[in-house]
Amino acid sequence: MSQIQHAVPDAPIRYTQICTRSSSCSSPQTSSSAAAAGTEPPSCTGHRGRTPRRKWQVFPGRNRFYCDGRVMMARQTGVFYLTLVLILLTSGLFFAFDCPYLASNLSPAIPAVGAVLFVFVMGMLFRASFSDPGVLPRATPDEAADLERQIDSTGCSKPPPRTREVLINGQTVKLKYCFTCKIFRPPRASHCSLCDNCVERFDHHCPWVGNCVGRRNYRFFYLFILSLSFLTIFIFAFVITHVVLRSNRTGFLTTLKDSPASILEVVVCFFSVWSIVGLSGFHTYLISSNQTTNEDIKGTWSKKEGKDNYNPYSYGNVLTNCCAALCGPLPPSLIDRRGLIQADTPQTAHQSNGTGGGSYAPTQLHSHMCDQDQCLQSTKFVLQAAATPLLHSDPVVLPPLPAKPASLGGPCAYLAPAQPTLPSCAGDVLTLRDTAVDSHCHHHLHLHHLHHHQHFASPEETPCGTPQGALPCPAHMHLQHPAPPVRYDPVTQDSLHEDSVRGLVKLSSV
Amino acid sequence: FHNLQELRHSASLANKVFIQRDYSEGTTCKFQTKFPSELESRIELTLFEETVKTLNNFYAEAEKIGGQSYLEGCLACATAYLIFLCMETRYEKQVLKKIAKYIQEQNEKIYAPRGLLITDPIERGMRVIEISIYEDRGSSGSSSGSSSVSGSTAR
Numbered sequence: 001m002s003q004i005q006h007a008v009p010d011a012p013i014r015y016t017q018i019c020t021r022s023s024s025c026s027s028p029q030t031s032s033s034a035a036a037a038g039t040e041p042p043s044c045t046g047h048r049g050r051t052p053r054r055k056w057q058v059f060p061g062r063n064r065f066y067c068d069g070r071v072m073m074a075r076q077t078g079v080f081y082l083t084l085v086l087i088l089l090t091s092g093l094f095f096a097f098d099c100p101y102l103a104s105n106l107s108p109a110i111p112a113v114g115a116v117l118f119v120f121v122m123g124m125l126f127r128a129s130f131s132d133p134g135v136l137p138r139a140t141p142d143e144a145a146d147l148e149r150q151i152d153s154t155g156c157s158k159p160p161p162r163t164r165e166v167l168i169n170g171q172t173v174k175l176k177y178c179f180t181c182k183i184f185r186p187p188r189a190s191h192c193s194l195c196d197n198c199v200e201r202f203d204h205h206c207p208w209v210g211n212c213v214g215r216r217n218y219r220f221f222y223l224f225i226l227s228l229s230f231l232t233i234f235i236f237a238f239v240i241t242h243v244v245l246r247s248n249r250t251g252f253l254t255t256l257k258d259s260p261a262s263i264l265e266v267v268v269c270f271f272s273v274w275s276i277v278g279l280s281g282f283h284t285y286l287i288s289s290n291q292t293t294n295e296d297i298k299g300t301w302s303k304k305e306g307k308d309n310y311n312p313y314s315y316g317n318v319l320t321n322c323c324a325a326l327c328g329p330l331p332p333s334l335i336d337r338r339g340l341i342q343a344d345t346p347q348t349a350h351q352s353n354g355t356g357g358g359s360y361a362p363t364q365l366h367s368h369m370c371d372q373d374q375c376l377q378s379t380k381f382v383l384q385a386a387a388t389p390l391l392h393s394d395p396v397v398l399p400p401l402p403a404k405p406a407s408l409g410g411p412c413a414y415l416a417p418a419q420p421t422l423p424s425c426a427g428d429v430l431t432l433r434d435t436a437v438d439s440h441c442h443h444h445l446h447l448h449h450l451h452h453h454q455h456f457a458s459p460e461e462t463p464c465g466t467p468q469g470a471l472p473c474p475a476h477m478h479l480q481h482p483a484p485p486v487r488y489d490p491v492t493q494d495s496l497h498e499d500s501v502r503g504l505v506k507l508s509s510v
Numbered sequence: 511f512h513n514l515q516e517l518r519h520s521a522s523l524a525n526k527v528f529i530q531r532d533y534s535e536g537t538t539c540k541f542q543t544k545f546p547s548e549l550e551s552r553i554e555l556t557l558f559e560e561t562v563k564t565l566n567n568f569y570a571e572a573e574k575i576g577g578q579s580y581l582e583g584c585l586a587c588a589t590a591y592l593i594f595l596c597m598e599t600r601y602e603k604q605v606l607k608k609i610a611k612y613i614q615e616q617n618e619k620i621y622a623p624r625g626l627l628i629t630d631p632i633e634r635g636m637r638v639i640e641i642s643i644y645e646d647r648g649s650s651g652s653s654s655g656s657s658s659v660s661g662s663t664a665r
Contacts, residue, residue: 119590120590123590123591123592124590124591127591136635136637137634137635139637140634142526142528142640143528143634143637143638143640146526146528166533166534167534168533168534168535168536169535169536173533175533183635183637184530186531186533186537186637187533187536187537188537200537201537220591223587312536313536313537320575323575323580323583324575326583326587327575327579327580327582327583327584327587328573328575328579328583329572329573329574329575329579329582329583329599329600329601330586330594330599330601331573331601331605332599332601332602332605332606332632334632334635334636335635
């Protein structure tokens with residue numbers, strides 16, 4: 001079959017596919033045969049047997065989804081509830097205690113304006129918190145493989161293999177490669193470690209709002225803090241007015257007895273005003289100069305960096321910058337969280353609901369080989385081509401740590417035809433003979449483990465240049481660790497695996 | 511191959527080519543017009559460039575900051591963005607519908623007869639235009655893609 005023939009040189013790609021796919025499959029593998037468990041991602045079986053799942057259910061980032069994918073937030077939402085409580089409490093107390101007096105004695109417009117402001121604040125808060133900030137979906141396995149090939153082919157030359165330099169409006173901008181998402185980040189995009197996503201035009205991660213602030217929700221965030229500063233000043237001013245007016249008539253202490261909430265409101269507003277108004281001012285400055293918080297903090301476009309350093313994204317004048325940020329077009333969400341996961345059989349039309357009411361035109365033949373299909377095929381290939389003793393129904397006993405067994409089995413299995421010495425050592429590792437294993441084999445295994453995971457371009461970049469004992473590589477040490485064996489469980493190991501991979505990268509990256 | 515149905519049933523996926531983004535003009539959506547070497551034997555340079563340039567124009571139009579986008583932005587702000595519950599943004603209309611239709615058209619008329627298939631960039635997070643190259647499963651060699659079978663080009 002031409003597919004398999006083509007797959008052989010691509011085996012590292014297939015191996016990577018297994019990693020990406022199983023990391024995005026959220027439900028744990030429970031079947032006894034580790035190999036078979038690794039092959040069938042639950043979404044495939046789910047699709048055939050039960051109702052089709054939506055894409056948000058297999059979203060790889062650390063986000064939380066509510067209302068069947070309509071609402072998207074970060075994982076830690078505690079501070080967001082605090083924000084909600086503060087705003088609701090203060091506004092509620094204002095409307096309950098101060099507004100009756102103000103409406104009757106001053107003007108009924110005051111509660112009306114207050115109500116409008118309050119509704120606007122809440123609307124903007126929800127919009128900023130619940131919408132997709134502009135998350136970039138992770139690369140498909142084919143894309144990642146293609147990029148790897150490109151990186152490998154350039155070798156180590158200037159610029160270093162995992163960066164690209166682009167000339168934007170006369171300014172050189174470096175694009176970095178994101179190891180988690182396996183893409184070259186577009187300019188101004190950044191990877192949020194809290195949400196584990198790359199976000200377009202990343203501003204910052206706001207815990208108060210419970211979400212990242214990026215391209216798609218920056219204007220909502222800005223309008224939220226702007227309107228909140230107006231609301232805070234409004235409440236502060238009118239509560240003071242209320243207390244003063246009342247004190248003139250009935251005395252200060254009686255006023256406090258009649259309207260005790262006013263104290264609380266004044267205190268909350270007083271402390272909020274400084275921070276919120278300050279933040280609004282800061283973001284107004286950022287908008288007018290078309291910078292992100294990220295860029296400002298890092299001083300990317302500051303004149304100190306160099307005389308020729310200027311912001312290439314700025315339109316030149318303040319008004320255009322403001323209009324572009326606030327009134328510019330709102331791009332659609334790229335992650336299609338409410339879309340249905342496609343079947344691998346070629347269907348003519350696929351159901352997908354875009355977010356925010358928009359809908360994609362049904363297109364035929366999209367993703368002819370969808371992720372599941374590739375995953376299935378790749379794992380089938382691994383089963384067929386791999387040395388079978390490595391991946392059979394007997395439980396594969398492994399050291400309990402970041403080194404993912406399929407990944408170990410993968411490259412070794414792949415290399416089996418080419419380098420016959422390896423399978424035996426891989427077999428040794430897999431059966432947990434730690435000290436007895438050939439140190440060269442470990443080294444070799446580590447090299448290949450790294451090679452296939454981090455895809456290092458040049459040998460000198462890998463830590464295998466260093467003596468084995470000198471560098472405390474976590475995966476390396478864990479391979480030798482004589483801990484009690486643990487049943488292979490790819491899902492729990494996967495996050496650890498990713499962390500260890502990142503750790504290894506940090507250790508050995510230039 | 512004469513249409514997408516045939517392509518699906520009788521061909522097998524041989525390779526995928528990825529057209530990357532061109533960031534030389536900033537963060538606006540634009541794709542490189544560099545002709546990938548894998549497509550040299552499959553499709554004419556002019557047709558390919560035409561497709562990519564048209565796509566780039568569509569995206570540029572969608573992201574243009576001008577009168578209409580300001581109007582939409584101000585109106586939306588005035589209604590606290592509730593208006594988007596009823597209507598979709600201009601960008602969505604442009605990007606999702608118009609481009610999807612264009613790509614489908616191009617696939618049917620130009621690319622499928624040559625054993626190629628363009629995937630809408632929105633499906634790939636607007637990072638790449640993915641062009642899948644299909645090999646004829648049954649026959650020994652690939653169909654003569656270089657000969658211009660269908661003369662209709664989207665001009």
